[in-house]
Amino acid sequence: MNNFFIIANKQKDINLEITEQIRHHISRLGAVCNIYDQYDRDVSSIDIPEGTQCILVIGGDGTILAAARMLVGSNIPLLGINLGTLGFLADVNLADLSKTLDLLLQDQYQVENRIMLTAEVYKQGEKAATYIALNDFNINRFGASRVIGLKVGINGSVIDRYRADGVIVCTPTGSTGYNLSAGGPIINPTCKNFVITPICPHSLTARSIVLAKEDIVTVEVEQIRSNIKEEAIISFDGREGLSLFPGDQVKIYKSQEVTPFIKATEVSFVQILKEKLL
Amino acid sequence: MNNFFIIANKQKDINLEITEQIRHHISRLGAVCNIYDQYDRDVSSIDIPEGTQCILVIGGDGTILAAARMLVGSNIPLLGINLGTLGFLADVNLADLSKTLDLLLQDQYQVENRIMLTAEVYKQGEKAATYIALNDFNINRFGASRVIGLKVGINGSVIDRYRADGVIVCTPTGSTGYNLSAGGPIINPTCKNFVITPICPHSLTARSIVLAKEDIVTVEVEQIRSNIKEEAIISFDGREGLSLFPGDQVKIYKSQEVTPFIKATEVSFVQILKEKLL
Amino acid sequence: MNNFFIIANKQKDINLEITEQIRHHISRLGAVCNIYDQYDRDVSSIDIPEGTQCILVIGGDGTILAAARMLVGSNIPLLGINLGTLGFLADVNLADLSKTLDLLLQDQYQVENRIMLTAEVYKQGEKAATYIALNDFNINRFGASRVIGLKVGINGSVIDRYRADGVIVCTPTGSTGYNLSAGGPIINPTCKNFVITPICPHSLTARSIVLAKEDIVTVEVEQIRSNIKEEAIISFDGREGLSLFPGDQVKIYKSQEVTPFIKATEVSFVQILKEKLL
Amino acid sequence: MNNFFIIANKQKDINLEITEQIRHHISRLGAVCNIYDQYDRDVSSIDIPEGTQCILVIGGDGTILAAARMLVGSNIPLLGINLGTLGFLADVNLADLSKTLDLLLQDQYQVENRIMLTAEVYKQGEKAATYIALNDFNINRFGASRVIGLKVGINGSVIDRYRADGVIVCTPTGSTGYNLSAGGPIINPTCKNFVITPICPHSLTARSIVLAKEDIVTVEVEQIRSNIKEEAIISFDGREGLSLFPGDQVKIYKSQEVTPFIKATEVSFVQILKEKLL
Structure with missing residues (x-):
């Protein structure tokens, strides 16, 4: 080149x-x-x-x-x-x-294609926004909401409903970021999987789940209190997106786009992990 | 009576x-x-x-x-x-x-005195507010802050500086609340101890620490980015208190006040734990 | 059929x-x-x-x-x-x-091929045994050893050396077993990845790592005390294999063999997870 | 002196x-x-x-x-x-x-009294041994047992029955040892509390519980398989005690004995924690 x-x-x-x-x-x-x-x-x-x-x-x-x-x-x-x-x-x-x-x-040199994720936000059944992320999507409580209700589904089946600070859906590239802070696993960045990790769930059973590249995640914000209107916000790679209210849904899946990174050195992800984290 | x-x-x-x-x-x-x-x-x-x-x-x-x-x-x-x-x-x-x-x-009947915590907020070295809590104090990131820098001290020694979503300081009574969601331990509610639990710390080494009733915790919000002004908020038993900015400090210790609960039944904390959580 | x-x-x-x-x-x-x-x-x-x-x-x-x-x-x-x-x-x-x-x-009906793992045990540089597992390999302390020293490598790079009760290397199928007990993530069983999870590591930084199907894990038992001869044991899907002593190495990688499971019902892994775990 | x-x-x-x-x-x-x-x-x-x-x-x-x-x-x-x-x-x-x-x-100089724990082992209702520990008691699976069944009680109420590798009961002094490896909290060593921490429990809800100094823990080994006789072993401060079989019980409580440590330096537990762990 x-x-x-x-x-x-x-x-x-x-x-x-x-x-x-x-x-x-x-x-x-x-x-x-x-x-x-x-x-x-x-x-x-x-x-x-x-x-x-x-x-x-x-x-x-x-x-x-x-x-x-x-x-x-x-x-x-x-x-x-x-x-x-x-x-x-x-x-x-x-x-x-x-x-x-x-x-x-x-x-x-070699090129290492890192997967990206796409998120579609639905409000009243209408697509309100589409985002792409190389690291992660976070759906977090916002404003005066102490906690939000989340209904998380995988491929159309509800896997869990819990109260939490939020939920992270991340790529292998993003696994060493917020996901790791929230207790999620590290993933070899060349993998095509992605991960759901709950953030401070009130449920003792909510755990990180590593998904296959074909899987589709849905996250719906749920009303959990009668007197407060819950508010959440979606962020992508750390940038804030739309506010989310009870009934709003986010659909997240592996994007068709990738980020092609040049690998010119021999430094492996293992060496980077070791130097940065361990 | x-x-x-x-x-x-x-x-x-x-x-x-x-x-x-x-x-x-x-x-x-x-x-x-x-x-x-x-x-x-x-x-x-x-x-x-x-x-x-x-x-x-x-x-x-x-x-x-x-x-x-x-x-x-x-x-x-x-x-x-x-x-x-x-x-x-x-x-x-x-x-x-x-x-x-x-x-x-x-x-x-018997009376079970549950400990409470006092938090003093200092801004530019001046006491700006005092709060009391039966469950917990949370110092959380707020507004556009993705993460806040926290310098946590115990009895005058800095124990850790980390980037996190926040930190919880809770009583035994509050240990089964937000603290448990963030990975902290359950504490017999008759104990006089209190606990510090980091919320999604970027550090892999930050852990819950159970303190003695005489211990004094200090939490200082730190500036960690050059281009964004970090903002945090203190909440007490779920109610929002003052906003906190880099340099602001919170001092938390066991209050002289307690909440005297009447125990008229034989239901032990073990039975409640089992029914509610396990 | x-x-x-x-x-x-x-x-x-x-x-x-x-x-x-x-x-x-x-x-x-x-x-x-x-x-x-x-x-x-x-x-x-x-x-x-x-x-x-x-x-x-x-x-x-x-x-x-x-x-x-x-x-x-x-x-x-x-x-x-x-x-x-x-x-x-x-x-x-x-x-x-x-x-x-x-x-x-x-x-x-459909057939779902589940990956298996192969482990090769080396003693004094000679291959001493080969095992295959559908769920997991565990390398655990044994006998009078309170703790063992483990040197874990990925693709030839040492990722960590720690004292622990042991280490688990599991398939997605095995992720809901011992791996989950030890704090590892759940993995969609159709994935081709596998996972390393340390068991009670003395290090605060040791975490689960999800690997790509091409990755090769090596685990070497290390001498950590001068006066006791450490002893470990490898087990595969719960069956005991060879005893391991300091210097012995285990090489684990995705097997060429798979287990073809018939899927005749519409029950998804999400539904099974929910019913069994959550 | x-x-x-x-x-x-x-x-x-x-x-x-x-x-x-x-x-x-x-x-x-x-x-x-x-x-x-x-x-x-x-x-x-x-x-x-x-x-x-x-x-x-x-x-x-x-x-x-x-x-x-x-x-x-x-x-x-x-x-x-x-x-x-x-x-x-x-x-x-x-x-x-x-x-x-x-x-x-x-x-x-000052003297810091560290609490110790006493364990009484009962076999067929008869006291078979009494141990004392400054750090911890561990009841671990042993021999060919892959996992043991444990019934854990606090003050006479059963808190949980789970399959696990074992359970740790430790003092504040021992909290930074095996307990920390198994996910338990750090405790200020001057506290009089003690802690139960399960080791790799199959249950997702089993958590560390910090107890009051008056609390009494009972651990009973349970038969969980029809074809294998489970075997466990109790160890105290790392030394092996009796083998335990289904039906055997261990009663653990704060000992009347303490270990009086001389504190001649100003080094606080916070400083030691920071240097050793964080």
Whole structure:
């Protein structure tokens, strides 16, 4: 590959100093390098220069997560470049970038497709919104609601009704995030499964369930008190979506879209897990 | 005892029908029975008729919890009368009330003092509020904060700094509530200990810690992101208190006040646990 | 299909009364039905009459588990018939069997291939044993060992070294067994993943990890005390295998063999989960 | 105090070099120092020279635990001296010992009484053994038993019957040991409570319960399979006691004995927790 496009996060790379160094380095190697310097996590899609073969995202896991959403549908592989310590999503540190770029220019890399999830929100039976996430969807209590009632179904069967702070539905990529905090399992990020994990359920029996890639999850907010109107909110990869009220439903399933990550180094998920968590 | 005061919850006892039946029953037995029919969970204290020897609270655990706060300092024993299924706080069901009242009139009962907790909120070093709770204090993320930074100390030593949804500090009475949902242990309600339980901590090492009655907990909200102002909120027994911002501190310790519950039946906490949870 | 072979467990079906009823029923329908009445959980393989198209296993989950091992390599689909309450492995109760047999004779059924795991035990670098399991492998402390040291690797990278009671490696089918008791997640039984779950690890960071079907787990017993020789034991689907000593290694991966279960009813894993666990 | 008695563990202090240095140091300060050099963890009591005011135990937490049992009833305060890193039971490192001894000679120290637990084992209604423990009692499955049936009672009420690997009953001192591995809470070691924690229970509802100092726990091993005779074993502070069979009962309660630990340093349990665990 010899045509790069950098997504630069000015909040992380002040004055784009590092971005410019990388562009300079790539140019000297005889390859094309464009820059997108209007990064904003709330933007949902960006124009990618024609001919782009690789997108370099400079920042932390948050920046890469936002970039993944912006790039949905492009199918151009993405390389995360971490400015700080190794992240779960960034494959390379700044110090090793030069060596990695050499490999990319020689087409020596692999692409690891990470699954994404789609959520459809239904209000009064009508689709009110559709979201996509690389990490997770969270349906959390909101505002004055101390607890919300949730009816969780899998493939049309109700698996449980419980009062809880909320529920997480996450990808393997997102399993080491909020899911882990809520007691869910770690999943090899190359898997196609996804997971439901309840957040502080009042039920002692509610547990994490790992689903098959064909499974469809439904979450319905339920009225549990006569005098308070429950309110929940759906968030996707940490960004807030619609408010949800009793009767509203969310349908979550594996998206047809994936995020293609470039793997240029030999660092396995086991090594990252060990360094970051254990 | 022969002087009763009923706290009636009109939302639970429509038209006070049950309350009036109880009053009638008590009067026939030759005892005094006054009624407080202005119950409102947001009222913080009420006037108790002079000579009152026993307070009857009719409603669920929520009503009893609110009543306990209103009665703080009175030291008059309280009997919870459950309108539905057996609760953790109500000692008697409506069906068994007649028998229990006979025992009370013959002074055949015991009083179980349940500990309460005090929380002092400090903003810029100044005390901004003081709360009391029979069940628990929760310091939770609020508004747009996805996660908050918490610095938790015990007796002046910092025990942990973590990112989390929040932290619970609860009494034995409150241990079977939110604390249990968050993974905390059940505690015999006659104990004088209290417990800290983190809510969805990002740290894998954060665990519930059971404290001695002399211990003092401090929780400080910390700034963890450069671009978002974290916001938390303290709640006491499910009621919302002040908003908390980075630098604000909460000091929590066993209160000098207790809630004296009447134990007229032989039902042990083990039996209630078994029926309610297991 | 019209050629059946019943594996009968005399301990569960005294005098084979139920077995004979089923054979009689099948014969009346014009199909062949042979019986194996020498069931013994320690037998590792049995002779299957030529032409057998379906194996009926009468008993509980334990009997079906043992039968699955005996049938490895045959690739003949298996139907579990539960004598008691619905099990995780039995698809049909005795009461519904007649209806199910009608469907089978009309070739109206589906086959659900459940993955199995292979474990190779190495002592001084030499392979000492190979086991296959439909549910799980457990490597547990044994005898006078209070705790064992375990070095767990995934795909050649050491993920963790900890002191523990042991470690479980289970299939989705086995996820609702010992794995769940030890805090592991539930997995949709049609998935091809498998899971590592530590048993009472001394480390606060050890967590369940869900693996991809290509992953290879290695577990090595480590010497952790100078004065005691640690001893562990590997068990497969509840049966005891070899003793393990420091330096011994176990390699576990998805087997090439599967257990083909007949699905003749519409009962989903969600419904079974709900009935059995929640 | 000016009369010391050292319990020396030859396995930890080879040739008693350190022990002799300490004795020499104490003698130069003008105090008496006797030595017990026959330490063996299986010895249940030792002769303490008359006039002994302080017992110094040199070794790790295991040595101190064994010494505590040997010293039961003596009521002479014990100081744990750690040869390695700070332990939960050792109050002082070798490097700081000189300073601590000066304080002790000036009577500048505090005594922290740690509770102990007593277990009585009953077979066919007859008391078969009595044990005492500073850390914990474990009732574990043994031999070929994959799982044992346990009926757990508190103050005469059955709280739960479950299949499990076992159950732990521990003191606050023992809460950071096996109890923590099995998911139990940490308890401030000065508390008088004790805790029941199930080990890998098949029940999803079994949880840790923190008990009051007056509570009495009973654990009965139950027959759960028709064809296998279950076998369990009770261990106390890691030492094996009697084998237990279905029908055998264990009664556990707070002992009248305590272990008096000398606190000469300002290191709080919070600091030790943080250093050792978090």
